[in-house]
Amino acid sequence: MTHYTQVGIIGAGPAGLLLAQLLHQQGIRSVVLENRSRERVESRQRAGLLEQNTVDLLRQAGATDRLDQQGLVHDGVILSYNGQRHRIDLAKLTGGSRVTIYAQTEVVKDLIQLRLNTGEPILFEAEATSIDGLDGNEPMIQYTHNGESHTLICDFVAGCDGFHGISRQTIPESLTTAYDNVYPYCWLGILAKVPPSTHELIYAYHDRGFALHSMRSPEISRLYVQCDVTDTLADWPDERIWAELQLRLGTVGWTLMEGPILEKTITPMRSFVSEPMQYGRLFLAGDSAHIVPPTGAKGLNMAVADTGQLFHALMDWYQNGSASELANYTACCMRRVWRVQEFSNFMTELLHHNPNKTPFEAQLQASRFNQLITSQMASTVVAENYVGLAAKRASEAQQSVNFHV
Ligand code: APR
Numbered sequence: 001m002t003h004y005t006q007v008g009i010i011g012a013g014p015a016g017l018l019l020a021q022l023l024h025q026q027g028i029r030s031v032v033l034e035n036r037s038r039e040r041v042e043s044r045q046r047a048g049l050l051e052q053n054t055v056d057l058l059r060q061a062g063a064t065d066r067l068d069q070q071g072l073v074h075d076g077v078i079l080s081y082n083g084q085r086h087r088i089d090l091a092k093l094t095g096g097s098r099v100t101i102y103a104q105t106e107v108v109k110d111l112i113q114l115r116l117n118t119g120e121p122i123l124f125e126a127e128a129t130s131i132d133g134l135d136g137n138e139p140m141i142q143y144t145h146n147g148e149s150h151t152l153i154c155d156f157v158a159g160c161d162g163f164h165g166i167s168r169q170t171i172p173e174s175l176t177t178a179y180d181n182v183y184p185y186c187w188l189g190i191l192a193k194v195p196p197s198t199h200e201l202i203y204a205y206h207d208r209g210f211a212l213h214s215m216r217s218p219e220i221s222r223l224y225v226q227c228d229v230t231d232t233l234a235d236w237p238d239e240r241i242w243a244e245l246q247l248r249l250g251t252v253g254w255t256l257m258e259g260p261i262l263e264k265t266i267t268p269m270r271s272f273v274s275e276p277m278q279y280g281r282l283f284l285a286g287d288s289a290h291i292v293p294p295t296g297a298k299g300l301n302m303a304v305a306d307t308g309q310l311f312h313a314l315m316d317w318y319q320n321g322s323a324s325e326l327a328n329y330t331a332c333c334m335r336r337v338w339r340v341q342e343f344s345n346f347m348t349e350l351l352h353h354n355p356n357k358t359p360f361e362a363q364l365q366a367s368r369f370n371q372l373i374t375s376q377m378a379s380t381v382v383a384e385n386y387v388g389l390a391a392k393r394a395s396e397a398q399q400s401v402n403f404h405v
């Protein structure tokens with residue numbers, strides 16, 4: 001069967017869902033295609049730290065009712081180096097910016113509910129299999145749903161289908177440049193039924209490896225511990241996880257409260273960027289174009305920032321008949337993407353034990369941490385990046401890419 005819409009959106013993660021809602025508010029029709037079930041999408045555990053820019057855009061989308069009730073607003077963050085703690089006062093150092101702890105899973109649930117309330121199409125277990133006609137005015141997404149093949153003809157395709165989706169692969173390889181960095185360690189993450197032992201997040205370097213204490217609510221803690229790339233969950237019984245967390249997060253006069261572990265997952269650590277983020281009438285947003293290691297908590301925030309940029313560019317087209325913001329999409333995103341890549345890499349290398357590092361590199365790492373403790377300027381740079389730099393609008397970009405419609 002053939003269907004028509006204005007914007008065909010592949011993927012019901014934060015990027016695709018938010019774009020659909022922002023477009024709906026402006027009367028632009030879209031279809032969201034998601035290859036997983038609703039239950040699966042709503043139960044995937046991801047990170048949970050929102051920058052102010054992210055909260056602002058979710059507010060604009062009308063998606064903050066639960067976030068306002070349940071989100072935990074944090075003024076600061078704690079870094080620890082072998083038990084020596086240093087608090088970064090985010091609000092003070094950035095002129096009042098804060099971060100909000102609210103799980104990505106909950107953001108996704110809220111956006112799905114909003115979409116369902118609009119009555120506009122969101123198809124679960126609908127797999128996009130190819131995208132064609134991107135150099136013309138009527139790109140097409142082929143997809144399967146309920147065992148049948150369908151074609152969705154649209155004005156634009158939003159490739160919000162994550163790192164393993166088809167959108168990025170649709171751009172001819174000869175036109176793309178990919179930048180990739182795989183880290184020699186992973187994160188083992190747990191959800192535990194125990195009140196957080198800290199009011200603010202603790203990111204800890206320890207000679208035995210990194211650990212992070214985050215939270216989901218006053219009753220549920222979220223913790224991570226660095227593990228080896230070859231480790232499996234079988235290598236990490238609950239007792240070992242708590243023992244390592246106690247050691248790595250520990251400091252004099254403080255105890256980590258333990259409780260039943262509800263969930264365990266191992267996540268690889270990778271930095272990846274693919275350029276350009278646009279090919280003809282296909283625009284990538286979020287993980288489909290770039291991923292970061294989770295140390296800076298930027299994955300979701302970058303996906304939301306791309307979405308805001310793409311939304312403005314599409315509205316420039318639909319409301320003003322102008323293609324200039326669409327043409328500048330890659331250039332605008334890339335400035336922010338590379339800043340965030342650098343920060344995520346900095347935080348990752350600062351806080352992890354790299355089994356391959358030389359004694360020289362180990363000294364540099366310690367020296368970087370000392371600089372953070374002793375220099376307000378150094379802490380301010382971290383604070384500014386952590387809370388998120390103000391979004392750069394398309395009009396500020398100096399470069400442009402070829403985009404003909
Ligand atoms: N057809 C339809 N849907 C697809 C296809 C396909 N061929 N391929 C992938 N998808 C779906 C995935 O099932 C997923 O639900 O696209 C969605 C992409 O969502 P995310 O992976 O959440 O990506 P994004 O919206 O960019 O959000 C980025 O998610 O992975 C985290 O750390 C990341 O926080 C970041 C955020």
Ligand code: PHB
Pocket residue numbers: 046047048049201214215222294295296297298
């Ligand atoms: C989380 O709460 O899951 C979280 C918080 C901060 C990070 C990564 C993950 O940097």
